[in-house]
Amino acid sequence: MDVMPKWAEVILVPLISLLLAAILSALVILSIGEDPIAAVNLMVKGALGSTYGWGYTLYYATNFIFTGLAVAVAFHARLFNIGGEGQAMLGGLGVALAALYIPWPHWTLALIGAGTMAALFGAVWAAIPGWLQAKRGSHVVITTIMFNFIAAALLNYVLVNVMRPPGSMDPASARFPEAVHLPTLHELLAPLGIAFSKSAPANVSLLVAVAACVVVWLLIWRTRLGYEIRAYGHSQPAAKYAGISPVRITMVTMIISGALAGLMAINNVMGESERLVLNATEGAGFIGIAVALMGRSHPVGVFFAALLFGFLYQGGAELALWTSIPRELIVVIQALVILFTGALDNMVRMPLERLFLMFRRPGPPSPTPETEPKPGPRSAQSESAE
Amino acid sequence: MTDTAPAIELKGISKAFGPVQANKDISIRVMPGTIHGIIGENGAGKSTLMSILYGFYKADAGEIFIAGRKTDIPDSQAAIAAGIGMVFQHFKLVENFTVLENIILGAEDGRLLKPSLSKARKSLISLSEDYGLNVDPDALIQDIGVGMQQRVEILKALYRQADILILDEPTGVLTPAEADQLFRILGRLRSEGKTIILITHKLREIMEITDTVSVMRRGQMTATVKTAETSPQELAELMVGRKVLLRVNKEPATPGDVILDVRGLRVVDDKGVERLRGIDLQIRAGEVLGLAGVAGNGQSELLEVLGGYADGTGSVMLNGTPLDLSGKKSDGQSRRARGVAHVPEDRQREGLIMDFQAWENNVFGYHHDDRFNSGLLMDHAAIRADAEDKMARFDVRPPDPTLAAKNFSGGNQQKIVLAREIERNPDLLLIGQPTRGVDIGAIEFIHEQIIALRDQGKAILLVSVELEEILALSDRIAVMFDGQIMGERAADQTDEKELGLLMAGITDTENEHSVAEVEANLARAGGDARKEV
Incomplete structure (x- = not known):
């Protein structure tokens, strides 16, 4: 771990992974007779070239920040929460219930109320697998995957049989009332004199997501709970020795993780579609895993990784629109990025570590404890016997 | 020195792991039919040296001579072929196999087991008798005690015609009686002309059984002496590099309530x-x-x-x-x-979270204490200051509270734990x-x-x-x-x-x-x- 300096660990490794994914993607695009350079240009222009593009990129990034944080928090306790998708779906249900059945006087209150409901629903959906893990030893990976399917089926049922407005053929809830409309970036930035695209979906939830990054950072690195979560994640026997309850940490961590995933619904359900539709999450729960992996489970890393994936999503959509590159290939490109930054992390890291070792050897010996002179006069000894 | 070639001779062996020089220019000669002890503190490089000899690591520099011939040992197969047998600290035995099955494991000849088994049985019984090992070939490993398991490991090496036996901390899991028996067996093996290398950190064992002893300190061979001409006190000093108190000075206890x-x-x-x-x-x-x-x-x-x-x-x-x-x-x-x-x-x-830094470990288990927290958040400055203070008082080296626990040596890790627990009064x-x-x-x-x-x-x-x-x-x-x-x-x-x-x-x-x-x-x-x- 300490082989590489921190900047290499945090920046160089993901950058090289990304480069490899890009090269392979370029080859894929070449092989179907398209120009990769033009494709990159189009992606950059489409995702970052206009406030419209930025609006979409940031909208997707907001989703990914929430799900990425959800996975990251669970990672710190060595829990692999793959259920972000289902938890976000349930969060959507919570938002829809709050928005449709409570008359909100103002969007700020609606945001707080619906956000609480979203977090609560997501938390409950994660708490069940958490409880099964803590008390019954059912592996959280398996149960959270299964809970994704249950969530999808549940939503299907609710939308078709309960929430669908009479006469509608669409398995979706009614449109939310105007009072719960969240201001978009266009509306937020207009008073400041900044012109932002009117039709882009990025909205005030982005600020909530950024705030969530700060809160998660505080939680993990500054609070006792975060300390216990990390301790439990690193060594369960040690946590037991210190009197940290495994049941409590597992439950609390899953609840926080589920709440974060559920909170995503304020962006996609409340901020964008303004009604609950089937498959509103669009796989953001799974992208969150890649985002957390790439972001090293650190809120800052999650933020930037989410931006990157937002760019890929929006750029990919543009690519599908303007070129003959089929939609499926764009998914392949996104998958390559996930593969290289997430799953194949060690492929890049190991050679890089070796490289660093090689460069280090001829230099002055680094002060590892083994090379430090050990015995010597020990002045502190008499004091410590106190 | 006699004219016979040494059973093992190492010349200038060096091995580095990254910036850490685990072995540095190490040379030893071990004569046949002797027991040679290698003693040193943890992390002195004993295990690395033996791993090189057994083909687990490749030395960066240096040569190995077996019975006077220069030998390359790229893997453990080559080590076995060269007549080297190793008895590890943690036994490598299959629990639900019999002694006999374990002995031939990896040394079967032919596709059918039966011929190898009956051949092995014969040689096992004669080996067992020759050296007084007293092992039942048909007992399951899981049913026999640790002492006997260790003898099975020795038999495994002997069955593979080892002339040189390396034992790594062999008495760690034995009772004193079992250890005594092991030493009797080693004595018998020596008298039959086998060469034995005994790696240990226990001075008593070195004094009791070895003929010659090499002392390692921080990757280097600091001395090789005849056991009869040295004392535990001298060896301890060679190991540590300064005078050491082997006995604990204490007054009689005055028990209270x-x-x-x-x-x-x-x-x-x-x-x-x-x-x-x-x-x-x-x-x-x-x-x-x-x-x-x-x-x-x-x-x-x-x-x-x-x-x-x-x-x-x-x-x-x-x-x-x-x-x-x-x-x-x-x-x-x-x-x-x-x-x-x-x-x-x-x-x-x-006791420690190995990936946590020393200061984080300093409050492990006591992290709810008021003095380490201010409101909702932990008071990192207070914890760090406390860690620095304790590390100074307990002479933890290096006294750097931001170093991860895994980067300290065993002794210093223990001092971190001790400081945390003892200072609580x-x-x-x-x-x-x-x-x-x-x-x-x-x-x-x-x-x-x-x-x-x-x-x-x-x-x-x-x-x-x-x-x-x-x-x-x-x-x-x-x-x-x-x-x-x-x-x-x-x-x-x-x-x-x-x-x-x-x-x-x-x-x-x-x-x-x-x-x-x-x-x-x-x-x-x-x-x-x-x-x-």
Whole structure:
């Protein structure tokens, strides 16, 4: 771990992974007779070239920040929460219930109320697998995957049989009332004199997501709970020795993780579609895993990784629109990025570590404890016997 | 020097792992038919050197000569072909195979097992007789004791026609009686012309059995001497590089009130096996109770239940008030609140979070203390300052609180744990294997700390598999066997022999007992448990 300096660990490794994914993607695009350079240009222009593009990129990034944080928090306790998708779906249900059945006087209150409901629903959906893990030893990976399917089926049922407005053929809830409309970036930035695209979906939830990054950072690195979560994640026997309850940490961590995933619904359900539709999450729960992996489970890393994936999503959509590159290939490109930054992390890291070792050897010996002179006069000894 | 070529000669062996020079220009000559000891502190490079000899690592520089011929050892197959056999500290045996099956594993000839088995049986019986190994070829590994398992490892090497045997810390899991038997076998092997390299950190073993001894310190061979011409004191100095106190200086204890009173304590593990079968013991203020026993006879469970992270039944009084042995009030936090500090047996698994920095480990278990928190958030500045202070007082090297625990040596890791637990001023200190994997220099310091705490009037429960340590530190010694206390002795009125018999579950310590009897007893009860350790 300490082989590489921190900047290499945090920046160089993901950058090289990304480069490899890009090269392979370029080859894929070449092989179907398209120009990769033009494709990159189009992606950059489409995702970052206009406030419209930025609006979409940031909208997707907001989703990914929430799900990425959800996975990251669970990672710190060595829990692999793959259920972000289902938890976000349930969060959507919570938002829809709050928005449709409570008359909100103002969007700020609606945001707080619906956000609480979203977090609560997501938390409950994660708490069940958490409880099964803590008390019954059912592996959280398996149960959270299964809970994704249950969530999808549940939503299907609710939308078709309960929430669908009479006469509608669409398995979706009614449109939310105007009072719960969240201001978009266009509306937020207009008073400041900044012109932002009117039709882009990025909205005030982005600020909530950024705030969530700060809160998660505080939680993990500054609070006792975060300390216990990390301790439990690193060594369960040690946590037991210190009197940290495994049941409590597992439950609390899953609840926080589920709440974060559920909170995503304020962006996609409340901020964008303004009604609950089937498959509103669009796989953001799974992208969150890649985002957390790439972001090293650190809120800052999650933020930037989410931006990157937002760019890929929006750029990919543009690519599908303007070129003959089929939609499926764009998914392949996104998958390559996930593969290289997430799953194949060690492929890049190991050679890089070796490289660093090689460069280090001829230099002055680094002060590892083994090379430090050990015995010597020990002045502190008499004091410590106190 | 005679004209015969040395059995093994190493010339200028060097090996580096990244920036760490594990072996530096090491040369040894070991003559055939001798026992050569290699002694050194943890991390001195003994194991690396032997791994190079056995083909696990490739040396960066240097040459190996076997019986005068330059030999390349790229892998363990080549080492075996060159006549080198290795007995590892952790045995490499298949538990549900018989002795015979384990012996031929990897040395089968042909596709059918039968011919190899019957061939092996013949040679096994003759080997066993030649060297007095006394091993039943058809016993399952899981049914035999640790001592016999070790002899199976030796047989494995002999079956592969090893002329050179390397034993890595062979007595770590043995009772004194078993260790004595091992040394008799090694003596017999020597007289049959085998060459033996014994790696150990125990001075007593070196003095008892070896002909020559090499001392390693920080990757270098600091000396090679004839055992008959040296002393433990000199060897210890060579190992550490300065004068060392081998004995613990302590005044007789002045025991006060009963701090810990344990009665009828029982613990049943997850599998339903009763690990503690009715323990009674008392510890007074200002005394050290040493708990001796072969690892796996319930000592760990006793520490766990007293430390609050295993459930038990029975009665435990601390300062006259009962401790909860299960339920909500029975966890590490509650115990600490009651003044029980615990230095766990396995500091790397339990006592420390290896990836946490030293200052984070400094409050591990005490992280709810008011002085380490301000409001909702932890007070990092206060924790760091406290860590720096403790590291200075306990002479942790390097004194850098931002270094991860895994980057400290074993001794310094232990000092971090000790500082955390002792500085809390506990009424009762539970301390397991205080010096396991700790170098001699740090052992001396740790022992001083334990005695100092005792002299402040604290009660100390010391668990160690090192009898020497138990004898040196304890005021009273209780011996555990198979989840029970076999007997209690005053430390100054007993010896290793008597304790060794108690450790094997033999309470009748007046009469002579054969090694076979000890072994049978251990295999029956303690043997199984030991394998898990």
